[in-house]
Amino acid sequence: xxxxxxxxxxxxxxxxxxxxxxxxxxxxxxxxxxxxxxxxxxxxxxxxxxxxxxxxxxxxxxxxxxxxxxxxxxxxxxxxxxxxxxxxxxxxxxxxxxxxxxxxx
Amino acid sequence: xxxxxxxxxxxxxxxxxxxxxxxxxxxxxxxxxxxxxxxxxxxxxxxxxxxxxxxxxxxxxxxxxxxxxxxxxxxxxxxxxxxxxxxxxxxxxxxxxxxxxxxxxxxxxxxxxxxxxxxxxxxxxxxxxxxxxxxxxxxxxxxxxxxxxxxxxxxxxxxxxxxxxxxxxxxxxxxxxxxxxxxxxxxxxxxxxxxxxxxxxxxxxxxxxxxxxxxxxxxxxxxxxxxxxxxxxxxxxxxxxxxxxxxxx
Numbered sequence: 001x002x003x004x005x006x007x008x009x010x011x012x013x014x015x016x017x018x019x020x021x022x023x024x025x026x027x028x029x030x031x032x033x034x035x036x037x038x039x040x041x042x043x044x045x046x047x048x049x050x051x052x053x054x055x056x057x058x059x060x061x062x063x064x065x066x067x068x069x070x071x072x073x074x075x076x077x078x079x080x081x082x083x084x085x086x087x088x089x090x091x092x093x094x095x096x097x098x099x100x101x102x103x104x105x
Numbered sequence: 106x107x108x109x110x111x112x113x114x115x116x117x118x119x120x121x122x123x124x125x126x127x128x129x130x131x132x133x134x135x136x137x138x139x140x141x142x143x144x145x146x147x148x149x150x151x152x153x154x155x156x157x158x159x160x161x162x163x164x165x166x167x168x169x170x171x172x173x174x175x176x177x178x179x180x181x182x183x184x185x186x187x188x189x190x191x192x193x194x195x196x197x198x199x200x201x202x203x204x205x206x207x208x209x210x211x212x213x214x215x216x217x218x219x220x221x222x223x224x225x226x227x228x229x230x231x232x233x234x235x236x237x238x239x240x241x242x243x244x245x246x247x248x249x250x251x252x253x254x255x256x257x258x259x260x261x262x263x264x265x266x267x268x269x270x271x272x273x274x275x276x277x278x279x280x281x282x283x284x285x286x287x288x289x290x291x292x293x294x295x296x297x298x299x300x301x302x303x304x305x306x307x308x309x310x311x312x313x314x315x316x317x318x319x320x321x322x323x324x325x326x327x328x329x330x331x332x333x334x335x336x337x338x339x340x341x342x343x344x345x346x347x348x349x350x351x352x353x354x
Contacts, residue, residue: 015335017229019337023339025342026341026342033210034214038215039214039216066306
């Protein structure tokens with residue numbers, strides 16, 4: 001490999017790394033969801049917590065992104081909202097990630 | 106409860122901000138679908154193409170602030186509370202382009218005042234580590250949401266006070282920039298009004314293209330840019346553009 005080809009590959013890798021970082025940040029922005037007038041992240045941790053609490057009680061309390069307590073009175077609806085938003089964001093990230101490999105073709 | 110977007114737009118000798126506003130309004134209508142009020146002056150208003158149903162409020166902008174040697178008409182943000190006709194207001198810089206409806210949901214919270222503390226540099230250069238330039242965490246007044254009431258009123262009253270004695274606060278917090286920045290004025294006001302303790306924030310990292318980054322294409326769904334010899338793009342992601350040459354794209 002000559003130095004020109006190496007530079008080309010390096011630049012391409014850099015562009016892909018930046019694109020991936022931006023796509024991930026975009027997904028993180030989309031994971032933020034407002035429910036019951038409070039702000040949550042529809043991430044794996046929140047989904048797992050809500051699912052676990054839902055198995056033990058019909059009503060429970062969780063913390064929002066500002067560490068304020070929120071009473072959840074409809075666990076199924078909340079969980080559904082979290083999962084929908086999570087999959088929307090990650091699915092979009094997945095679509096974007098498929099284009100990374102095509103760059104430079 | 107009424108909800109809407111409040112924008113400030115004043116042309117300067119260097120930048121035709123009204124052209125940036127036209128793009129921003131188009132995206133707000135398309136993606137946020139909220140009523141819009143534009144705070145402007147008559148000279149800028151005359152340059153605007155018809156934008157459909159928009160409310161206008163005319164003021165004479167306070168002059169005297171500069172950025173990189175050019176006139177910067179950014180000093181009137183502290184009047185957002187009085188100028189907004191809405192119960193819940195989303196105040197946005199006109200160079201913040203909402204390619205998604207992400208912001209709309211924040212008008213439905215029980216928070217009285219929300220602002221973001223973080224920015225994401227889309228060029229990956231890491232231009233926005235602002236903490237080292239002052240003794241206070243900066244907020245990004247690019248996007249802020251407030252609900253009219255005593256708490257939001259207190260924040261804006263404090264911003265007015267900070268603005269009045271900005272030179273003093275600037276020295277006290279050892280802020281490197283000498284010009285007036287809303288980001289610092291709001292950061293200082295929020296800290297002062299909240300007893301020097303923490304305050305609630307919007308958990309968004311504002312995706313931003315730094316000033317040295319050139320926008321090469323902009324559509325209804327996304328934006329492409331060039332930084333050094335790298336070209337990149339994003340779609341369906343809100344973007345704050347700091348290079349005002351985008352009016353020529």
